[in-house]
Amino acid sequence: MAASGKIASFRLPPLPTIGEIIKLYNLRAEKQLSQNFLLDLRLTDKIVRQAGKLQNSYICEVGPGPGGITRSILNAGAAELLVVEKDTRFIPGLQLLAEAAPGKLRIIHGDILIFKMERGFPRHIAKTWDDDPPDLHIIGNLPFSVSTPLIVKWLENIANKDGPFVFGRTQLTLTFQKEVAERLTASTGSRQRSRLSVMAQYLCTVKNCFTIPGRAFVPKPEVDVGVVHFTPLVKPQIIQPFPLVEKLVKNAFQFRRKYCRSGIELLFPEAQRVKLAERLFLTADVDPSLRPKELTIGHFRSLADAYRQLCNENLNLFNYNFRDELRQKKLRCIGTRKQEE
Numbered sequence: 610m611a612a613s614g615k616i617a618s619f620r621l622p623p624l625p626t627i628g629e630i631i632k633l634y635n636l637r638a639e640k641q642l643s644q645n646f647l648l649d650l651r652l653t654d655k656i657v658r659q660a661g662k663l664q665n666s667y668i669c670e671v672g673p674g675p676g677g678i679t680r681s682i683l684n685a686g687a688a689e690l691l692v693v694e695k696d697t698r699f700i701p702g703l704q705l706l707a708e709a710a711p712g713k714l715r716i717i718h719g720d721i722l723i724f725k726m727e728r729g730f731p732r733h734i735a736k737t738w739d740d741d742p743p744d745l746h747i748i749g750n751l752p753f754s755v756s757t758p759l760i761v762k763w764l765e766n767i768a769n770k771d772g773p774f775v776f777g778r779t780q781l782t783l784t785f786q787k788e789v790a791e792r793l794t795a796s797t798g799s800r801q802r803s804r805l806s807v808m809a810q811y812l813c814t815v816k817n818c819f820t821i822p823g824r825a826f827v828p829k830p831e832v833d834v835g836v837v838h839f840t841p842l843v844k845p846q847i848i849q850p851f852p853l854v855e856k857l858v859k860n861a862f863q864f865r866r867k868y869c870r871s872g873i874e875l876l877f878p879e880a881q882r883v884k885l886a887e888r889l890f891l892t893a894d895v896d897p898s899l900r901p902k903e904l905t906i907g908h909f910r911s912l913a914d915a916y917r918q919l920c921n922e923n924l925n926l927f928n929y930n931f932r933d934e935l936r937q938k939k940l941r942c943i944g945t946r947k948q949e950e
């Protein structure tokens with residue numbers, strides 16, 4: 610969504626600068642935790658503007674650290690902001706912000722990789738969760754080792770309509786290593802097109818907003834950073850279960866320079882490989898000699914539909930591919946007809 614450019618009437622009262630807070634609480638960035646801070650409030654404002662209108666929305670910021678982005682979110686007029694921070698050293702500095710913005714900021718000391726998003730939201734919102742979920746913005750500048758697995762997990766939540774992710778009502782603005790941001794937003798045919806591009810784009814509108822040079826962070830990381838905005842689609846472009854799509858896409862990109870057929874064939878047990886792959890491509894009406902990067906989301910939709918049809922017809926094939934996922938009950942909705950027999 611485009612930046613609204615509007616500034617709400619709420620402004621934080623004068624506070625120590627982020628630099629002063631870092632000194633005050635001795636917040637040295639921990640290298641092993643990949644902590645790099647954004648101290649330039651013009652940049653944090655710019656990140657927050659990518660999220661669009663924040664007034665009257667509920668915001669969750671992941672990994673607020675010393676609170677630069679947190680300040681920008683509060684200044685943008687957020688009705689209610691929940692921050693989730695793993696490192697306890699940052700909590701006193703965040704509490705200072707909470708006192709300056711009474712009733713607006715809630716601080717959770719926790720790990721976002723295991724935190725359930727619904728938890729922590731005020732009861733009056735949770736109460737209406739099923740009927741009328743709130744518009745939710747998630748914003749964060751996390752370590753890259755966290756942001757990439759986190760977006761994969763959240764894409765799965767989006768596909769499964771789990772947690773607070775509601776098509777058309779949730780937006781995410783997150784930072785990634787520049788190259789990952791390029792992969793997430795790469796279009797069909799481009800060199801950066803990858804598994805991540807397909808997984809993100811079948812579920813969301815994805816925009817690579819801008820790049821922040823590494824030198825803008827303290828301490829300076831070795832790479833530049835891309836700010837990416839995700840808006841889950843009202844209707845996903847592929848309706849098959851997430852693990853099935855994930856498996857198909859992973860296989861398709863296994864041999865990036867070869868025909869897509871080479872990787873997709875490996876979905877099938879060796880004895881039936883050629884026959885089943887031929888059937889899959891025929892049913893899907895997709896050219897097996899396309900390179901992985903040339904496959905559109907439409908191609909993946911047809912392939913996923915055809916793959917599901919094959920799995921439903923052939924329990925052995927289903928078990929061959931999804932035994933582990935089935936154990937975790939992720940694939941209840943496919944393969945059931947054969948299993949019940």
Ligand SMILES: C[S@@+](CC[C@H](N)C(=O)[O-])C[C@H]1O[C@@H](n2cnc3c(N)ncnc32)[C@H](O)[C@@H]1O
Nearest residue numbers: 645646647672673674694695696720721750752
């Ligand atoms: C790269 S620093 C950025 C800090 C701040 N957002 C900024 O832009 O200056 C990442 C922050 O995420 C926090 N963090 C790392 N892993 C986390 C996790 N799993 N859950 C919550 N916070 C996490 C770190 O403690 C740190 O404060």
